[in-house]
């Protein structure tokens with residue numbers, strides 16, 4: 001048994017530990033394999049011990065276990081050949097900054113535990129607010145560093161950002177009036193009664209992220225009251241359907257808490273018609289939320305930002321730092337057009353969060369929160385809009401490259417025209433012609449599921465899969481899903497991924 005180094009560790013012990021961790025990290029950051037073949041259940045007995053060890057484990061022995069049992073079997077999400085999910089490589093400066101964030105252990109819940117970091121977080125929110133809404137110097141001079149103004153909130157991710165936005169929307173839609181204290185005080189049942197509504201709903205497309213249903217559940221709206229209208233062939237919310245559902249809700253006195261537009265759906269990267277949805281929300285006087293967790297990064301490209309036109313009319317916008325803004329997992333944002341909106345969720349406590357306070361915790365879901373905002377603050381400064389623009393443009397160019405290759409190869413079929421850096425396609429087994437016949441759908445689906453699983457098992461490269469409610473022949477279709485967000489993914493990697501899929505497909509029985 002070794003003794004645990006005291007805190008702070010003496011210099012040489014710390015250096016040795018750093019070297020070892022560095023070695024483990026370097027080994028992890030190789031390009032391949034992207035996955036080991038071991039299934040989770042096959043690894044489970046390495047993690048079966050449920051008693052906390054009585055005696056301290058030496059740090060070397062612990063690191064050995066960490067390396068062999070945990071790190072060795074973690075997917076290499078940073079690999080240029082891992083193009084299946086929204087989690088990807090991080091810039092070099094994240095590693096040393098992560099140590100600073102951990103060492104300083106600031107708590108953003110209140111000013112007394114984070115003074116300058118609170119200001120730094122507010123500044124970052126203001127920069128992102130300006131990127132979305134483009135208000136003027138006078139506006140930001142008044143609100144950016146004003147403890148009573150909330151331009152946005154930092155959360156652990158898009159899920160809590162969406163929840164925060166819809167929490168504000170619900171409290172505004174069912175707010176205080178006369179002697180009624182508001183839904184936050186009185187609860188949903190009393191609020192609906194007071195406002196004369198039968199229930200409350202959230203309206204969007206069937207491709208809304210499932211975090212919207214979680215929010216509806218948590219907010220007492222009910223998950224089934226997220227009304228999901230169908231999408232068109234390009235995976236965008238169908239406007240006619242949307243208008244019809246909104247009309248029907250109003251006729252039946254169902255209170256619309258929010259209309260939700262998605263800018264970059266998780267499934268397909270499609271962008272809802274934001275301008276038209278904003279106009280619809282305005283015409284019925286309800287909150288318009290845009291979930292740009294994935295697609296918000298497009299705002300940093302002069303070439304592509306026009307695709308999000310209408311986002312500046314949203315009452316609230318979600319953008320994930322850890323999706324496309326080069327921040328590690330644990331960084332989400334919600335932005336509010338009106339700096340006073342978040343007063344609808346304000347809570348106080350006697351020992352902190354007092355009236356007039358700057359404490360960020362008074363208007364947030366979470367309590368204690370890390371200084372994770374530093375990663376986004378750093379990325380925005382170190383890369384600048386020029387650096388981000390290069391990255392975004394590069395990712396969209398890579399997507400166009402992959403779409404073109406898929407279009408040329410008879411073994412594949414593109415399923416939707418990409419609007420961002422996510423591609424949906426499928427493999428056609430050699431037995432099929434270029435255009436599969438009606439009735440081949442289910443066989444093709446089974447074939448593509450097996451292909452995706454086999455590629456994952458082999459571990460050389462990775463794409464994910466999803467399904468579309470309505471494919472080319474009108475029935476549900478399994479799609480291979482490529483997410484092109486890694487600046488290190490070169491055209492040759494893309495060719496390699498397709499070659500591997502073609503080879504696997506050729507060997508699978510169709």
Ligand SMILES: *Cc1c(COP(=O)(O)O)cnc(C)c1O
Pocket residue numbers: 086156157158159160162209211262264265266291292293294320323332
């Ligand atoms: C990823 C994603 C979310 C959820 O974000 P988390 O950071 O995973 O909580 C919400 N909406 C969309 C469109 C997303 O892509």
